[in-house]
Amino acid sequence: MMSAVRSATCTVRRFVLTGVATIELLLIVKFFILCLYCATRGLNSTQAFNQETNFQQDFNGDGFIGQSTTLPxxxxxxxxxxxxxxxxxxxxxxxxxxxxxxxxxxxxxxxxxxxxxxxxxxxxxxxxxxxxxxxxxxxxxxxxxxxxxxxxxxxxxxxxxxxxxxxxxxxxxxxxxxxxxxxxxxxxxx
The missing domain is CATH 2.60.40.2030 (CalX-beta domain)
Known part of the structure; x- marks a missing residue:
């Protein structure tokens, strides 16, 4: 988990905030936040990366990213x-x-x-x-x-x-x- 976080923070320093790089920076920052979030949920960096590259989000507000929950x-x-x-x-x-x-x-x-x-x-x-x-x-x-x-x-x-x-x-x-x-x-x- 920590290697994914370190590489994300190092990569951020290499980008210039112009054009496509801005979008890439936002994705990296989002990935970094997702890694921290997944760490609190017991997920490893690979699981966090898979969730990020699948662009899964917490659409129903239940606190779980990319997981289907049954509605009450x-x-x-x-x-x-x-x-x-x-x-x-x-x-x-x-x-x-x-x-x-x-x-x-x-x-x-x-x-x-x-x-x-x-x-x-x-x-x-x-x-x-x-x-x-x-x-x-x-x-x-x-x-x-x-x-x-x-x-x-x-x-x-x-x-x-x-x-x-x-x-x-x-x-x-x-x-x-x-x-x-x-x-x-x-x-x-x-």
Missing amino acids: SITLAVAPSSVTEDGTTNLVYTFTRTGSTTSALTANYTVGGTATNGTDYASIPTSVTFAAGSSTATVTVDPTPDTTVESDETVILTLASGTGYTVGTPNAATGTITDDDSTVTSQLSI
């Missing part, structure tokens, strides 16, 4: 599955990722169902972010109390595709907001 898979669940609209309990949608958890990750989802986002419950976004090192992230649906007699309403979150993850199974979860208002019947007697 994300699934979705809700608990409890039903709450009353005027109650203190909320629908909690839990997104779970399997695989690498080293980096923060944002997952996209769509919001559907018969309940209206921002009207029947407090407004929620259409993405959730996993903290670095965390395998779960949650979205809380807080029903809006009202006195309107109506049917029970559903809130359906469905995972959407995005960058840096795959959509697993189950990919959707349905929660129900149960109406707790009742019809008042009055009788008039004469």
Whole structure:
């Protein structure tokens, strides 16, 4: 490893920074940095050279040059599955990722169902972010109390595709907001 580093630093001194030499110098400096990087990963100078001449890079930001890594898979669940609209309990949608958890990750989802986002419950976004090192992230649906007699309403979150993850199974979860208002019947007697 050290011979590759020494030859890289010696070679740098021979170049004049004009024209093609500038490009060659940049490649040598990049190789030198790659050698240091590979040394921290336990790779020798030959492996570092092979990676550099193959022009492999860390395209997905996982810290590995030239190695294919499996993207995390994300699934979705809700608990409890039903709450009353005027109650203190909320629908909690839990997104779970399997695989690498080293980096923060944002997952996209769509919001559907018969309940209206921002009207029947407090407004929620259409993405959730996993903290670095965390395998779960949650979205809380807080029903809006009202006195309107109506049917029970559903809130359906469905995972959407995005960058840096795959959509697993189950990919959707349905929660129900149960109406707790009742019809008042009055009788008039004469």
